[in-house]
Amino acid sequence: MEELTRAEERIMQIVWKLKKAFVNDIIEEMEEEPKPPYNTISSIVRILEKKGYLNYKAYGKTYEYYPAIGKDAYTRTTFSKLFSGYFDNSPVNLLSFMVKEQTLSETDIEELKALINKNEK
Template identity: 40%
Template sequence: MQLTKAEEQVMKYLWSLEKAYLKNILDEFPEPKPAATTIATLLKRIIDKGFIGYKQHGSNREYYPLVKKTDYFSLQMKSIIKDYFNNSAAQFASFFTTESDLSEKDLKELQKLISEQIKTKNKAK
């Protein structure tokens, strides 16, 4: 299941905090802050969706992500690639490298990475 925008925002704060009490998350929000009950509602919904867990400490809970940011991100990417590139990661990659306007330094960095990837693939054989 997917997170809504508001839920995602809470997730993002939690990912950056790694673990947090309601208060800590509320503190992250810029003014005008939402009501604490709003955060509580969102936390509850995110828990129901299985993205957040918690440890009970007295009457409070210490929340922590159950899904890694990169994993959640991967899902989003897959959905975009499916929608816009006919499910082809290669097609996406080629679009991305030509359109993203990376600097020469970035491009060379990328080349190195890809070389390593290819090496790893060959080793696996």
């Protein structure tokens, strides 16, 4: 699975959310102002189609795009690369990083403890 640029990933997030979309639907869903030009988004969508992330259904000269790769599959692959590249495939290193960076609330920690205890049984 080929890696995505930030712009490509942002568009995939929108298409996963909408399940199917025309380029105008994608632009409409984008939060930034001013909205990016139609041709820019259309070009990125075509790149995503060539990379195998999107399929389309043609309606004359108009194309409706839908995901060819599910968000879960992409998440697993991306996380696996992150996990091995930055945390040496070590859950301890990952959790240690999260605790040190204070990204875990007390509730998060309690839920993780419960999950670990449940997994031990």
